[in-house]
Each structure stands twice: as C-alpha cells, then as structure tokens.
Amino acid sequence: MAEERALAMVTCTAPVNIAVIKYWGKRDNDLILPINSSLSVTLHQDQLKTTTTAAASRDFTEDRLWLNGEEADVGHPRLQACLREVRRLARKRRGGSAEDSSPLNLSYKIHIATENNFPTAAGLASSAAGYACLGFLCRRGCWALEWAAGAQGGFGCxxxxxxxxxxxxxxxxxxxxxxxxxxxxxxxxxxxxxxxxxxxxxxxxxxxxxxxxxxxxxxxxxxxxxxxxxxxxxxxxxxxxxxxxxxxxxxxxxxxxxxxxxxxxxxxxxxxxxxxxxxxxxxxxxxxxxxxxxxxxxxxxxxxxxxxxxxxxxxxxxxxxxxxxxxxxxxxxxxxxxxxxxQPGPGPQLLDDPSQHLLGADGLPHGRP
Amino acid sequence: MAEERALAMVTCTAPVNIAVIKYWGKRDNDLILPINSSLSVTLHQDQLKTTTTAAASRDFTEDRLWLNGEEADVGHPRLQACLREVRRLARKRRGGSAEDSSPLNLSYKIHIATENNFPTAAGLASSAAGYACLGFLCRRGCWALEWAAGAQGGFGCxxxxxxxxxxxxxxxxxxxxxxxxxxxxxxxxxxxxxxxxxxxxxxxxxxxxxxxxxxxxxxxxxxxxxxxxxxxxxxxxxxxxxxxxxxxxxxxxxxxxxxxxxxxxxxxxxxxxxxxxxxxxxxxxxxxxxxxxxxxxxxxxxxxxxxxxxxxxxxxxxxxxxxxxxxxxxxxxxxxxxxxxxQPGPGPQLLDDPSQHLLGADGLPHGRP
CATH class of the missing domain: 3.30.70.890 (GHMP kinase, C-terminal domain)
Incomplete structure (x- = not known):
C-alpha cells in the first residue's frame, strides 16, 4: 500500500553513560572530535533509559520534536545538526544496502519523539538541550552505528x-x-x-x-x-x-x-x-x-x-x-x-516490536489529535 | 637597672596581604620555598591590622602565646618553627651589630601576644593556626627583614x-x-x-x-x-x-x-x-x-x-x-x-611608642594577673 510505505519509523532505546575518564571540549566542532579520548560506564536501561522514535514521511510538512510528550522547538543547533546527519546517513544506507526500497528520502521531513523512563526532577532534565542530547545519542546508537564509534569507549555488561x-x-x-x-x-x-x-x-x-x-x-x-x-x-x-x-x-x-x-x-x-x-x-x-x-x-x-x-x-x-x-x-x-x-547494562537497542513506537501511524505521539 | 635590662620587647603591626598571583605549595618545606613566585596587594592597616608584641626575658619560665587576649597552645609546629627562627635571628643580630648588649639570649623564653583590629566572625579567624600565621608574618616583617624577601612581591601604597x-x-x-x-x-x-x-x-x-x-x-x-x-x-x-x-x-x-x-x-x-x-x-x-x-x-x-x-x-x-x-x-x-x-596600604611597621606594647613590664597581657 502506497500510504503505508510512505511512512518509515524506527524506535530505539539508549542508556545513560557516565564517564569515568571524562572528556570536555572538542578539537573539531564540525566533526565533533573530542580533545581527548574518554571512557564511560553504561548504566542499565531498566532504571535509566531514553526511548526515541523517529519517523520520516513525504506527508510531513515540517520537522517536529516531542520531548516527554511536549512539543519542542526544532531550531536547536544540535538537533538541526542531528537531522542533517540522519538524512545523510539515510542517503548513505540507501546507496549501499538492500533497503533501496526504503521510503526515506532526503527531502522528507522527520518527526521525533523521545521519552525517559526515569523520574525527572523538576527543572533538572527538562531543558530541550538535555533531551535533544539524549535523543541524539540514541539516534547515533541506532541509526548510525557505522558512524559514531570514534574515540569514546564504554563498558557495561x-x-x-x-x-x-x-x-x-x-x-x-x-x-x-x-x-x-x-x-x-x-x-x-x-x-x-x-x-x-x-x-x-x-x-x-x-x-x-x-x-x-x-x-x-x-x-x-x-x-x-x-x-x-x-x-x-x-x-x-x-x-x-x-x-x-x-x-x-x-x-x-x-x-x-x-x-x-x-x-x-x-x-x-x-x-x-x-x-x-x-x-x-x-x-x-x-x-x-x-x-x-x-x-x-x-x-x-x-x-x-x-x-x-x-x-x-x-x-x-x-x-x-x-x-x-x-x-x-x-x-x-x-x-x-x-x-x-x-547497575551496568547494555548499549543502545533497536526495538522490533512496533507497539513500542512513540509515534502513531499518523506520525504524531499517541493520544494526540 | 638589671631588672629592666632583663626584658626585651618589640611590637610591630602587619597588614593583610591578598595574592593576585597566588602561590600554593612549597618545593622546600624547611626553607619555606614556594613552588612558584607570587604577587600580593597589601591592604591598609587602618582597616585590617595584626599587632604583635614579643618579649624575651631570663625571668620567663616557658614560651607563652596570647591570641586576641586568650592564651593559646605554643605547641603548634609553625609557631615552634617561628620561635626557633626568632632565636636564630636574635643570635645573628647579636653577633653582627652594635646591639651586643641586648638582653636577648638564646636560652631565654619568649612571650608573644597578637591582636587583630578587625571584627573577627565567629569561627572564622579564630583558629590558632590562622593567628599564628598572622603573627608569623608580622615577626617576619619586623624582626627578620633581612630574611624573608624570597620570591614574594607585594605592592600597596x-x-x-x-x-x-x-x-x-x-x-x-x-x-x-x-x-x-x-x-x-x-x-x-x-x-x-x-x-x-x-x-x-x-x-x-x-x-x-x-x-x-x-x-x-x-x-x-x-x-x-x-x-x-x-x-x-x-x-x-x-x-x-x-x-x-x-x-x-x-x-x-x-x-x-x-x-x-x-x-x-x-x-x-x-x-x-x-x-x-x-x-x-x-x-x-x-x-x-x-x-x-x-x-x-x-x-x-x-x-x-x-x-x-x-x-x-x-x-x-x-x-x-x-x-x-x-x-x-x-x-x-x-x-x-x-x-x-x-584600600592598599604600607607593609609591616615597627612601633616606637612603648605604650602600644600588648605585654606589660611583667611580660603578661595588660589587665592580667
């Protein structure tokens, strides 16, 4: 069905990482290269997890973002950089894989919804930047495994x-x-x-x-x-x-x-x-x-x-x-x-079960008009 | 009069210095050599001043110390080091100056009284270490000008x-x-x-x-x-x-x-x-x-x-x-x-007026038995 194929959706979960050798500062802002390598412990997603659903469709008229159910500004430079990266990777994947039939198109707009499973203290993790960052990490883990490794290590399980x-x-x-x-x-x-x-x-x-x-x-x-x-x-x-x-x-x-x-x-x-x-x-x-x-x-x-x-x-x-x-x-x-x-836990995971998408078939968060 | 000559007394005032290029740490603890040079602003003594009187007499039976009128322990290592230094300098001065008639003798015990002119907040500057330090600086300035210069600069007036x-x-x-x-x-x-x-x-x-x-x-x-x-x-x-x-x-x-x-x-x-x-x-x-x-x-x-x-x-x-x-x-x-x-002000000063001594002719703080 043309209508169904016009909507591509992926959902992944990402853990919280805690650096034990920390990095602070980039030597290249465009390539996001850190000034030093770092090493992190991955915490278990049962306690601390960010779930992110991203959808692309030719029917979307603009990029949209929902953080814990609230629509947020997509103008944040980091999110914009991320959307560019998502589109770049989509093009790359389309070029080299069997998924050439994917409806992802560079001109399609993208909807993103991201939610945390941990109780957020008021004013603590509620900044758009913070959420965008978590979402970014998640997408990096799920959509772009071929990209992100760089110099940052992690250990967990x-x-x-x-x-x-x-x-x-x-x-x-x-x-x-x-x-x-x-x-x-x-x-x-x-x-x-x-x-x-x-x-x-x-x-x-x-x-x-x-x-x-x-x-x-x-x-x-x-x-x-x-x-x-x-x-x-x-x-x-x-x-x-x-x-x-x-x-x-x-x-x-x-x-x-x-x-x-x-x-x-x-x-x-x-x-x-x-x-x-x-x-x-x-x-x-x-x-x-x-x-x-x-x-x-x-x-x-x-x-x-x-x-x-x-x-x-x-x-x-x-x-x-x-x-x-x-x-x-x-x-x-x-x-x-x-x-x-x-406790320590595994890294980002792609969810197979479509019922866990945070966006419905209409590309909007569940329970929204 | 033998009795009078048996008591030597000196009183000086010292300002508070605030380092603008700070030093923290010694490369030689015995010589008190800092790991780096520093530069300080001398604050005016009208507002912040420590007055210290030191007396030596053959009649004293022990070293004693009064901080803002309260007798304090003379066992602090820094104070002990200072008393050693005072005796060493006294010997040196006696050896090389016209003051050979000074009653200062290396075996004499020393009484020290030190007072601040600034209101001390409770628990703030009341530690013996803090006072001993101020007293130390003062003595260094007055008794031992030939010794202390080292690498520390200061500017004031x-x-x-x-x-x-x-x-x-x-x-x-x-x-x-x-x-x-x-x-x-x-x-x-x-x-x-x-x-x-x-x-x-x-x-x-x-x-x-x-x-x-x-x-x-x-x-x-x-x-x-x-x-x-x-x-x-x-x-x-x-x-x-x-x-x-x-x-x-x-x-x-x-x-x-x-x-x-x-x-x-x-x-x-x-x-x-x-x-x-x-x-x-x-x-x-x-x-x-x-x-x-x-x-x-x-x-x-x-x-x-x-x-x-x-x-x-x-x-x-x-x-x-x-x-x-x-x-x-x-x-x-x-x-x-x-x-x-x-405002900035002058460095340590020796007081000429004997009425400003913090210790009486008996070697005890005024108003003490």
Missing part, C-alpha cells in the same frame, strides 16, 4: 561486579547553569589547565583505567574515577568565566565518601559528577546497603521517605556506632531527593 | 587608584576546612594541574600582572586576578582528596561580578578568594558605591543593616533599573555578613 547508583539532589532555585556545548567551547578557549589535561594527563589515565577494569581492581578504578571527576571540574573552574557544576551538596557528598573510605581503610565507594547536579556513586554489591544507610542518615529524606531509594532493591543495614561517629555529619534533611540503585 | 574591599560571608556550620599548610602539601603531592600551573602558567602570568600594574591597566589587572584566583581553586579541586574553599555563596558572588562587568561591557570589579571563605573585590574608586549597592540588593543584610558597610566611608548610589534587572539575582538575605571597605 562485562562489569557485573560494579554496582553503580545515582543521587538526585534537591534542585536549587539557581539560575540555569551553563549548557555543556557552550561551556566546553569556552573551556577550550580559555583554560590552560584543560589543554594540559587533554595532552599530558588523560592519555596515561586512560591506559591506567583500562588496566584497572581489566584486572577488576576496584581500589584503582575508584581512586582514578574520583580523581578524574575532580580534575574535570577543576578545568571547569579554570574556564573564564568559570563554570560550576559542583555545589555545597556535592562537596558534602564528596567529603562523606572520603570519610567512609578512610574509615574502612580502602576505597569502598567512588563518586563522579558530570556536567550537572547529580552524583553517581560506584560501589560493589557488598557495600550498597551500608552506604545507602549512611546517605539516609546524612541527608534524611523529607516527605518521600518510602520513595527515597528507587530502582534495584537495597537490603537493610544497621550502622556500627563508630562508623556513624566517624563518617556521618550533622544531618542535612531533604538535601538529597532520592537514590536510584542501578 | 603606589596603587592608590585601586580600592579593594572585603566581603565577610556568613559562617556556615560546616566542619573546619583544610588548613593551608597541610592542604598545600597534599596538593603538591597529588595534583598534576598544580605542577603544570607552577611550571608553565605562573611565570608568564607574573610578568603580565606586573605589566598591568605598571601600566595601571585595571582591565588587565582585574581579568588576570580573577583567572588566577579561579586557577588556584582549580588546583585545590584537583588535589586528592579535593580541597574546597569556594562555596555556594562564593559562586553567587563570582556570577554577580561577571554579570556586573558584562552589563558595563568592561572589567569594573575583580574578585579573588584565598584559602578561606572571604571574598576580596578590587575596584576603582568610581565604582565602589554602585557595586556596594548591588551587593546590598543581592544579599540584603539581616539584623545589622547599619553595620553592613564598615571601614572607609562609601557614598550612596541608586541603581538604574536595567542594571538591577540584568545583574541582581533573586536576593539571598543575610548571606553576606558585612562589607569592609579598605
């Missing part, structure tokens, strides 16, 4: 020993922070320390990190993860004007992790912070319950006590008195919104 | 055009921060960025800063002062475990300064932060009243409205509406404790 999780801090009333695209360009332009980090520090660290992972050396992995997170934020501070992603709560959590490790005499937890307000803690399975209880005692949940720990189940732990005395600070109630317990 | 002042932020209930002596050693041991800064960044900056000062180029001076403050704190963050001196209020003030400069299209104010919670703002005389009003609007004083601005008089300013709209954030009442308006 093979590291089942590593349990990672997520602290969603209370969102403060501060003005919107610097977006990562603009921020990293300013850093490249102004920070002498970033240049040195990319040239002289990261190559060694990358090799070392890969060795720690290969040898399942959590002590080494954790130490280097924390050092690299701190150094990334140091280069943000060396940017002019300076960029801050760490706040007083981040500082509290960092100090808490160091006291916890010092008390145990080894690295049992490792923090890392990306260009946003969330903390990610890596720890091994035998430490999860104890550290969750330490966080609960340090930042007693306000109203949502029963939703404070989400995701994978967490056992209960009672803390020895000397641990509490040495590690737990004066409590700051309500400062941490919730803890999401997750 | 010659820069009358530069008006500087001081924001005393509200003291939070956080645990005591890392002292600078221990902190800088950890930084030297663990921060790759600090090493690069000392070797590759500071030498150029120092030359540039001296040129800006020579040419009375406030734009260049202010930009470089802010960059260097940020880079110093970046190396603290790159330390492991990381050291934080900037907090959420510092971030607010930094953002405020950048918005203020952006609004005016040039660098009218420049912030700098040392290893503590205070902000120092450099600005020119014609900007003081306006920026003070911006700070007052951004951080409305709590109870002490009439003591919010201290030190040198500040004129009144009414802010244009577009300035308020562009620059002043949602107010954070009470976050800034007070503003101290001061």
């Amino acid at each position: 093979s590291e089942r020993g590593v349990t990672s999780w997520f602290l969603g801090p209370k969102v403060s009333g501060e003005k919107k922070q610097v977006g990562s695209t603009a921020g990293m360009q300013t850093s490249v332009d102004t920070s002498p320390l970033l240049k040195h980090r990319a040239e002289a520090v990261v190559p060694e660290r990358l090799a070392l990190m890969m060795r720690h992972i290969r040898e399942r050396d959590f002590e080494g992995f954790g130490q280097l993860t924390m050092r690299d997170s701190n150094q990334f934020h140091a280069t943000c501070l060396d940017t002019f004007p300076p960029i801050f992603y760490l706040n007083d709560l981040s500082r509290h959590i960092i100090a808490l992790a160091h006291r916890f490790n010092a008390h145990h005499g080894r690295t049992k937890v490792a923090y890392t912070f990306d260009a946003g307000p969330n903390t990610v803690i890596f720890t091994l399975a035998d430490t999860v319950a104890e550290f969750v209880e330490v966080v609960r005692r340090s930042f007693p949940p306000a109203a949502n006590g029963d939703q404070f720990v989400r995701g994978l189940p967490v056992g209960s732990a009672s803390l020895p008195e000397e641990l509490v005395a040495a590690v737990v600070p004066e409590p700051v109630p309500g400062a941490v919104r919730y803890i999401l317990h997750t | 010659s820069e009358r055009g530069v008006t500087s002042w001081f924001l005393g932020p509200k003291v939070s209930g956080e645990k005591k921060q890392v002292g600078s002596t221990a902190g800088m050693q950890t930084s030297v041991d663990t921060s790759p960025l600090l090493k690069h800064r000392a070797e590759a960044v500071v030498p150029e900056r120092l030359a540039l800063m001296m040129r800006h000062i020579r040419e009375r180029d406030f734009e260049g001076f202010g930009q470089l002062t802010m960059r260097d403050s940020n880079q110093f704190h970046a190396t603290c963050l790159d330390t492991f475990p990381p050291i934080f001196y900037l907090n959420d209020l510092s971030r607010h003030i930094i953002a405020l300064a950048h918005r203020f400069n952006a609004h005016h299209g040039r660098t009218k104010v420049a912030y700098t932060f040392d290893a503590g919670p205070n902000t120092v703002i450099f600005t020119l005389a014609d900007t003081v009243a306006e920026f003070v009003e911006v700070v007052r609007r951004s951080f409305p004083p709590a109870a002490n409205g009439d003591q919010f601005v201290r030190g040198l008089p500040v004129g009144s300013a009414s802010l244009p509406e577009e300035l308020v709209a562009a620059v002043v954030p949602e107010p954070v009442p009470g976050a800034v404790r007070y503003i101290l308006h001061t």
